[in-house]
Amino acid sequence: MISLSIQVEPFPIVEPLIVRLQESGTEARSQHDAVLLDIDGHRREYNFQGFSFVVRTPPDECIDGDVLLVLPGQTSAHRLIRASSHHNTLLVTEQCDQLCVMCSQPPKKYHTDLFDQFAVAAALAPQGAMIGISGGEPLLHKTRLFEMITKVAVERPDIRFHVLTNGQHLEPSDVETIFQLGRERILWGVPLYSANRNTHDRIVGKDGAFARLELGLVTLMRAGASVELRTVVLQQNWSDLPDLATFINTRLGFISVWALMQLERIGYGRMNWDSSFQDTSTEFEQIRRAVDIATARGIRTSLYNFPLCSVPPEYRDFAPSTISDWKRKYLEFCTDCGARGTCGGFFQWYSHNEGFAALGPL
Amino acid sequence: MPIVPLKFRESDDDLLLFADDAGGYFKSDSKFLHRYALGRLEPSDIRFLHDHGHGFEEIGDLAYSGFEHRFASRQYVPHELDYIILVPTLRCNLACGYCQVSRVNENTPGFDWDEKTIEAVLRFLGNLATRKIKIEFQGGEPLLRLDIIKRVRDYCRVKFEESEFVICTNLQDVSFEAWKLLEQPDVFTSTSLDSNPLTHQFQRTITAEKTNTFFKNLAAAVEKLGPGKVSALPTINPHNPPLPQSVIDTFLDFGIRSIYLRPVNYQGFARRKFDARASAKIWNQYHSSFIDALVELNWISDQPVEEYYFVHCLRRVLRAGHNGHVDLRNPNLVGYGYLVIDHDGELYPTDEARMVSRIGQFDLSMGDVHSGLSRDTVDAFNAEALNNFHPDCVHCPYQAFCGVDLVDDLSRYGRIDLPKHLTDFCQRHTYIFDKIFSMIYSDDPKVRKSLAIWSGSPRFDGSLAKVHR
Numbered sequence: 001m002i003s004l005s006i007q008v009e010p011f012p013i014v015e016p017l018i019v020r021l022q023e024s025g026t027e028a029r030s031q032h033d034a035v036l037l038d039i040d041g042h043r044r045e046y047n048f049q050g051f052s053f054v055v056r057t058p059p060d061e062c063i064d065g066d067v068l069l070v071l072p073g074q075t076s077a078h079r080l081i082r083a084s085s086h087h088n089t090l091l092v093t094e095q096c097d098q099l100c101v102m103c104s105q106p107p108k109k110y111h112t113d114l115f116d117q118f119a120v121a122a123a124l125a126p127q128g129a130m131i132g133i134s135g136g137e138p139l140l141h142k143t144r145l146f147e148m149i150t151k152v153a154v155e156r157p158d159i160r161f162h163v164l165t166n167g168q169h170l171e172p173s174d175v176e177t178i179f180q181l182g183r184e185r186i187l188w189g190v191p192l193y194s195a196n197r198n199t200h201d202r203i204v205g206k207d208g209a210f211a212r213l214e215l216g217l218v219t220l221m222r223a224g225a226s227v228e229l230r231t232v233v234l235q236q237n238w239s240d241l242p243d244l245a246t247f248i249n250t251r252l253g254f255i256s257v258w259a260l261m262q263l264e265r266i267g268y269g270r271m272n273w274d275s276s277f278q279d280t281s282t283e284f285e286q287i288r289r290a291v292d293i294a295t296a297r298g299i300r301t302s303l304y305n306f307p308l309c310s311v312p313p314e315y316r317d318f319a320p321s322t323i324s325d326w327k328r329k330y331l332e333f334c335t336d337c338g339a340r341g342t343c344g345g346f347f348q349w350y351s352h353n354e355g356f357a358a359l360g361p362l
Numbered sequence: 363m364p365i366v367p368l369k370f371r372e373s374d375d376d377l378l379l380f381a382d383d384a385g386g387y388f389k390s391d392s393k394f395l396h397r398y399a400l401g402r403l404e405p406s407d408i409r410f411l412h413d414h415g416h417g418f419e420e421i422g423d424l425a426y427s428g429f430e431h432r433f434a435s436r437q438y439v440p441h442e443l444d445y446i447i448l449v450p451t452l453r454c455n456l457a458c459g460y461c462q463v464s465r466v467n468e469n470t471p472g473f474d475w476d477e478k479t480i481e482a483v484l485r486f487l488g489n490l491a492t493r494k495i496k497i498e499f500q501g502g503e504p505l506l507r508l509d510i511i512k513r514v515r516d517y518c519r520v521k522f523e524e525s526e527f528v529i530c531t532n533l534q535d536v537s538f539e540a541w542k543l544l545e546q547p548d549v550f551t552s553t554s555l556d557s558n559p560l561t562h563q564f565q566r567t568i569t570a571e572k573t574n575t576f577f578k579n580l581a582a583a584v585e586k587l588g589p590g591k592v593s594a595l596p597t598i599n600p601h602n603p604p605l606p607q608s609v610i611d612t613f614l615d616f617g618i619r620s621i622y623l624r625p626v627n628y629q630g631f632a633r634r635k636f637d638a639r640a641s642a643k644i645w646n647q648y649h650s651s652f653i654d655a656l657v658e659l660n661w662i663s664d665q666p667v668e669e670y671y672f673v674h675c676l677r678r679v680l681r682a683g684h685n686g687h688v689d690l691r692n693p694n695l696v697g698y699g700y701l702v703i704d705h706d707g708e709l710y711p712t713d714e715a716r717m718v719s720r721i722g723q724f725d726l727s728m729g730d731v732h733s734g735l736s737r738d739t740v741d742a743f744n745a746e747a748l749n750n751f752h753p754d755c756v757h758c759p760y761q762a763f764c765g766v767d768l769v770d771d772l773s774r775y776g777r778i779d780l781p782k783h784l785t786d787f788c789q790r791h792t793y794i795f796d797k798i799f800s801m802i803y804s805d806d807p808k809v810r811k812s813l814a815i816w817s818g819s820p821r822f823d824g825s826l827a828k829v830h831r
């Protein structure tokens with residue numbers, strides 16, 4: 001597992017600091033660049049504006065180009081951007097107004113505003129990067145979020161964002177802002193669990209959430225936004241999936257992709273595993289129907305987080321490898337599998353004795 | 363709760379097919395029709411209509427906006443001019459009975475671009491705003507002017523970021539130099555393959571020797587260039603059609619699994635020889651038997667085959683936004699996304715428009731390559747080229763899937779205001795959508811297998827054939 005934090009030696013700051021690590025012999029390209037001076041075992045010393053900045057990491061680890069967030073008084077820095085990865089996500093708040101049964105990052109009450117630092121960090125990302133924005137619910141701090149994205153868009157028109165939002169806080173007045181940011185700039189990942197409003201509301205733990213979400217989706221449609229509609233497959237919505245496909249065809253034809261997602265066993269997903277996990281290796285019918293309907297209707301459909309051997313052969317093309325590198329693992333039987341190169345495997349926190357019953361190498 | 367307007371049509375299973383302006387459809391019975399017509403819908407009707415996108419609660423809500431989006435996506439909006447059909451010569455080394463584009467003998471002088479025209483064409487291409495270009499060479503037989511093809515190609519490769527060339531050739535006489543051209547990665551070959559060797563000889567090559575040459579060259583093309591780079595179109599005489607199976611076999615022999623059946627076109631010199639007027643009915647019968655043959659084949663074969671236009675229409679039924687093909691769209695605005703430069707430098711919106719103008723029915727030219735594009739006539743014509751307000755089409759449940767072809771109406775009837783159901787276009791499309799719906803609502807596993815293949819999904823789900831009772 002790749003660590004998302006990194007040890008630093010105490011650095012005399014009073015404000016959060018953004019540092020980009022540069023390999024030795026390069027020029028600092030911005031006031032945030034620290035240039036490597038020396039590696040001594042686990043210790044790497046950088047020149048940061050004439051000061052010594054020290055990072056501790058295994059000698060073989062590549063951290064060139066990584067962007068760190070260093071907080072005053074802390075000896076562990078956040079690796080906000082890993083230059084070698086396509087899976088960089090900024091967790092902009094831990095507050096949320098929903099309480100989903102499968103939440104992987106259960107909400108907290110307090111919020112620290114680091115949008116200014118995130119804007120700086122995003123602008124230091126490698127060319128053409130797609131940066132995830134997640135929470136909590138990022139749009140609880142909508143004004144700040146849009147400020148941040150606008151700022152980065154001006155400085156770095158090549159950077160794109162993948163914003164995960166529950167869609168509760170998008171309003172008609174946001175259409176103009178979203179339109180101005182541009183269709184290419186943001187991919188909106190928005191969850192919808194059922195076409196039945198009661199089922200959806202129950203899954204997200206909020207009365208009236210479905211109705212608010214409908215309005216949020218209208219806002220995105222009118223703004224011409226790119227949307228990745230996300231449906232975690234659960235026992236709670238298993239029998240609703242074909243109707244949801246019909247609902248998407250009649251109401252949400254504008255989306256870029258419909259993602260049917262397997263459950264992540266972490267946070268509430270772990271707590272509610274027994275009552276939520278749907279073993280799609282033994283029973284695939286509702287997904288099969290959902291994919292058939294959506295595909296015939298020309299809606300691009302994708303299965304996220306499904307081990308390939310859990311998917312019937314005709315549907316494997318719908319299942320790309322989606323588990324982020326730092327969260328991914330394979331099991332013992334994967335060693336002899338011919339599909340390992342294209343299979344995304346399992347989440348680190350997946351537990352096989354409570355998981356899929358019918359897997360095996362392909 | 364408001365319900366969107368529904369149109370209906372009887373079908374062969376005692377039910378009625380209903381459809382709305384955005385292409386949403388379902389079947390129900392005449393009792394429902396009565397309740398709908400008399401404004402006496404029951405709560406279960408309303409729930410059904412709402413769940414399936416035929417109603418909404420208030421203007422601007424998700425159901426309403428989704429409907430708007432589907433409706434809007436079904437309207438074709440032309441993009442910038444990036445597809446040019448060039449006719450560098452009208453001369454040809456074959457004299458096919460139905461030649462659609464009209465042609466002159468191989469050694470007739472005065473039917474090729476002269477130097478001034480070539481330069482004007484290059485200038486015209488040079489002034490295009492697009493960064494990607496697709497050039498199709500037609501004729502006559504364009505390989506007779508390999509020199510011009512090469513000049514245009516060299517020019518485009520420098521001027522555009524991406525360019526693609528299609529050579530529509532009869533593959534009758536392919537020189538070493540010509541093969542070298544066809545083998546290049548940005549060059550594609552399109553030819554005519556009239557069903558089977560016998561029909562091909564009868565309709566096109568006349569002598570056995572020429573027929574052999576053609577089939578040898580086609581085999582060589584598929585082998586050298588790969589089946590993905592060679593396409594072939596069969597022209598069918600509906601009065602004397604080949605057996606579907608023999609057409610399919612011939613195409614499969616060459617590894618071609620998408621077959622675009624075309625009736626002999628009632629235009630140009632073709633009408634002298636073949637009577638294609640009022641042949642919609644026999645064409646429809648033939649086409650239907652062809653689709654049935656494909657269904658049988660796909661049931662047993664693991665190499666699926668399709669009829670290109672049928673699949674296009676099927677996808678237009680199932681999906682909004684499937685406007686990618688010039689042969690069926692609405693509005694059918696011509697003269698924008700693509701145009702034709704004729705052998706004399708005249709500009710036309712389509713190949714058919716070129717014919718209509720040539721035989722003096724109506725001048726649809728858009729100026730010439732020397733003095734530039736003028737869209738006045740074509741725009742007046744375009745103003746009528748939509749079915750949305752057509753007094754017949756507004757009552758037709760197929761309206762959202764269908765299109766218009768005014769050039770076809772003009773060429774057949776000399777006018778564009780005939781009642782729709784009397785036109786060949788309408789008769790052919792009424793048939794094709796009837797056929798599609800009879801298949802969508804069929805329980806036959808063979809039919810469902812082909813529908814799945816043609817719609818691109820692993821299985822064809824039963825809920826795509828909704829019935830409300």
Ligand code: SF4
Pocket residue numbers: 307308309310330331333334337338339340343344345359360361362
């Ligand atoms: S055996 Fe492992 S690598 Fe192979 S498909 Fe299954 S989960 Fe993926």
Ligand code: SF4
Pocket residue numbers: 749754755758759760761762764765782783787788789791792
């Ligand atoms: S042309 Fe005929 S089939 Fe097409 S919409 Fe009009 S009436 Fe219907």
